[in-house]
Structures are given as structure tokens and as C-alpha cells.
Amino acid sequence: MDNPNYKSGFVALIGRPNVGKSTLLNQVIGQKVAIMSNVAQTTRNKIQGIYTSNDAQIVFIDTPGIHKPQTKLGDFMERSALSALDEVDAILFVVNATENKGAGDNFIIERLKKVHQPIYLVINKIDQVKPERLLDIKAQYEQSLDYQKIVPISALNGNNVDQLIEELVNHLPNGPQYYPADQVSDHPERFVVGEMIREKVFQLTRQEVPHSVAIDVEQIKRRDDRTIDISATIIVERPGQKGIIIGKGGSMLKKIGTMAREDIERLMGDKVYLKLWVKVVEGWRDKGSMLKSYGYRKNDY
Numbered sequence: 001m002d003n004p005n006y007k008s009g010f011v012a013l014i015g016r017p018n019v020g021k022s023t024l025l026n027q028v029i030g031q032k033v034a035i036m037s038n039v040a041q042t043t044r045n046k047i048q049g050i051y052t053s054n055d056a057q058i059v060f061i062d063t064p065g066i067h068k069p070q071t072k073l074g075d076f077m078e079r080s081a082l083s084a085l086d087e088v089d090a091i092l093f094v095v096n097a098t099e100n101k102g103a104g105d106n107f108i109i110e111r112l113k114k115v116h117q118p119i120y121l122v123i124n125k126i127d128q129v130k131p132e133r134l135l136d137i138k139a140q141y142e143q144s145l146d147y148q149k150i151v152p153i154s155a156l157n158g159n160n161v162d163q164l165i166e167e168l169v170n171h172l173p174n175g176p177q178y179y180p181a182d183q184v185s186d187h188p189e190r191f192v193v194g195e196m197i198r199e200k201v202f203q204l205t206r207q208e209v210p211h212s213v214a215i216d217v218e219q220i221k222r223r224d225d226r227t228i229d230i231s232a233t234i235i236v237e238r239p240g241q242k243g244i245i246i247g248k249g250g251s252m253l254k255k256i257g258t259m260a261r262e263d264i265e266r267l268m269g270d271k272v273y274l275k276l277w278v279k280v281v282e283g284w285r286d287k288g289s290m291l292k293s294y295g296y297r298k299n300d301y
């Protein structure tokens with residue numbers, strides 16, 4: 001424990017929506033802590049995943065995709081992403097090897113020009129591209145910033161992820177182990193449980209329900225026999241979305257509940273009873289005061 005050479009630090013994950021930040025985090029931590037979905041911009045809070053080994057601890061800050069704000073929620077997300085950069089020891093700028101550098105990446109690059117922390121360019125999804133393509137994408141980014149290192153990876157199958165971690169650890173300062181070794185996230189259970197439910201809503205309803213869904217986890221109660229009672233409300237913006245989520249005779253809600261419960265049980269290691277409700281709150285994304293009550297805390301930025 002009292003290793004004077006122990007390394008530790010905070011690392012921010014930055015990148016356009018859908019480039020694979022959550023997948024990378026899950027690959028590194030080896031446990032499901034960040035929501036994964038094909039629907040863009042689903043990572044709404046700063047989720048800290050914590051990697052701990054005998055030599056080092058890395059606290060990852062999984063920032064929301066930086067994008068142009070259109071609603072109060074978007075504005076909130078962007079501020080939270082940018083403020084994270086002031087506190088970190090390194091930044092992982094994750095890009096997608098299957099897509100050319102675009103306006104979204106340039107937007108991020110402009111922001112990153114202002115920071116002084118070392119920036120690693122992580123080219124993800126290399127399992128989907130040919131070597132020539134990788135060279136091409138490297139060339140597109142190379143001159144844009146003064147990168148500490150360019151690391152191609154596949155977050156999905158883990159290719160080169162160990163090398164990325166090794167590289168990061170080598171450049172982290174000496175420091176304490178901030179969190180116990182068995183802690184993978186400092187977020188309250190409520191948040192993680194909410195994310196798991198939201199993930200199932202996206203997975204099962206696909207395009208039909210856009211990302212204007214919030215989950216309010218009202219109760220997590222442990223009983224003496226170690227079972228856990230959870231009640232949560234799925235909040236949508238329109239009655240039509242409520243109908244889709246409930247499904248014929250409640251079939252969709254049942255499916256969402258079953259799949260979310262299985263994930264939550266895996267995370268918590270105990271039997272879970274999950275009760276779900278669906279509620280319409282029109283325009284909740286534009287109601288600043290309500291963001292707070294749905295888990296987007298003011299002190300997150």
C-alpha cells in the first residue's frame with residue numbers, strides 16, 4: 001500500500017457522440033458502468049470509472065459528447081464536459097477510424113487547443129478499417145494538435161487497449177490510491193441503476209423514442225434477506241412515447257423491466273425486484289429547474 005512509486009491521476013474521455021467512449025471505459029474497467037447505445041449523446045453525466053492495479057489508479061471522467069447546445073440540457077452537458085478538462089492529468093481524445101475528421105471533431109480540437117494537459121489521440125474502431133485507412137485517418141489528425149501520442153485501438157475487442165493504459169500510467173504523476181480497489185464508480189447507485197434502465201429503453205425502442213427520456217429512480221431499498229426493491233419512473237416528453245414504452249398490453253415495459261433487472265442484479269450481486277412506471281412531462285428538457293430533480297446536479301459543473 002505504501003508504495004512511493006504509486007501512480008494516480010484523473011483522465012478525461014473526450015470525443016464526438018458514438019465514437020466509443022463508453023465502450024472503452026467498460027473494456028478498461030471490465031464492468032458495466034457507462035451506458036452504451038447506438039443512439040447518439042446518451043452519456044449525460046460525468047461518469048467516473050476507476051481502473052486500479054498494483055502500480056496505479058486511473059480515475060476516468062467520461063464526459064458527454066461535446067456538441068452545439070440546442071436546449072438547456074445540451075447547454076448543461078457542454079459546460080460539464082468542458083469544465084472537466086481543467087481538473088485532469090491527461091485527456092483521451094477519442095475518434096472514429098471509420099469516419100473522416102468532421103465539423104464535430106474540429107469543434108473539439110478548437111477547444112482542446114486551449115488546454116495544457118497532455119492529449120492522447122485514440123483512434124477507435126480499428127477492427128473495422130484496413131491499414132491504409134488507418135494511415136489516412138492518422139494523417140487527417142496528426143497536425144491538428146500537439147499530441148502526446150497517437151494510439152489506434154479497438155475498444156470493442158480490446159485490441160491495443162492494454163498498451164494505451166500502460167502509456168497513460170507511465171505519464172501519470174506519483175500519487176495516492178484515491179479510491180478503494182473494488183470501487184469502479186463514485187456515482188451513487190441511483191444513477192447507475194437509472195442509466196441501466198435508460199439503456200434498455202433505447203435498445204428496445206430504437207428510433208421510435210428519441211433521447212428525450214429521463215429516469216427517476218425513486219427508491220432503492222435493501223431488505224434483510226439481501227433482496228433489493230427498486231422503483232423508478234421513465235419520464236418522456238409526449239404521450240405517444242409513453243404508449244410505445246408501455247407497448248401492447250404492457251409487453252414493452254415488461255421487457256424493459258426484465259432486461260434492466262438482469263443487468264442491475266449482475267451489478268449488485270443480489271436479487272432485485274424492479275417496479276417501473278411511465279410518466280409524461282412535456283418539455284422536461286427545457287425546464288432548467290427540473291434537471292436537478294432528475295439527477296443532473298448543479299454541482300456537476
Ligand SMILES: Nc1nc2c(ncn2[C@@H]2O[C@H](COP(=O)(O)OP(=O)(O)OP(=O)(O)O)[C@@H](O)[C@H]2O)c(=O)[nH]1
Pocket residue numbers: 015016017018019020021022023024035036037038039040041042043064065124125126127128153154155156157
Ligand atoms: N466495431 C466497433 N464498434 C465499436 C467500437 N467501440 C465502440 N463501438 C460501437 O460504437 C457504438 C457507440 O459506442 P459508445 O461506447 O456508446 O459511444 P460513446 O462515445 O460513449 O457515445 P456517447 O455516449 O453518445 O457519447 C456502439 O454500438 C459500440 O458497440 C470498436 O472498437 N469497434
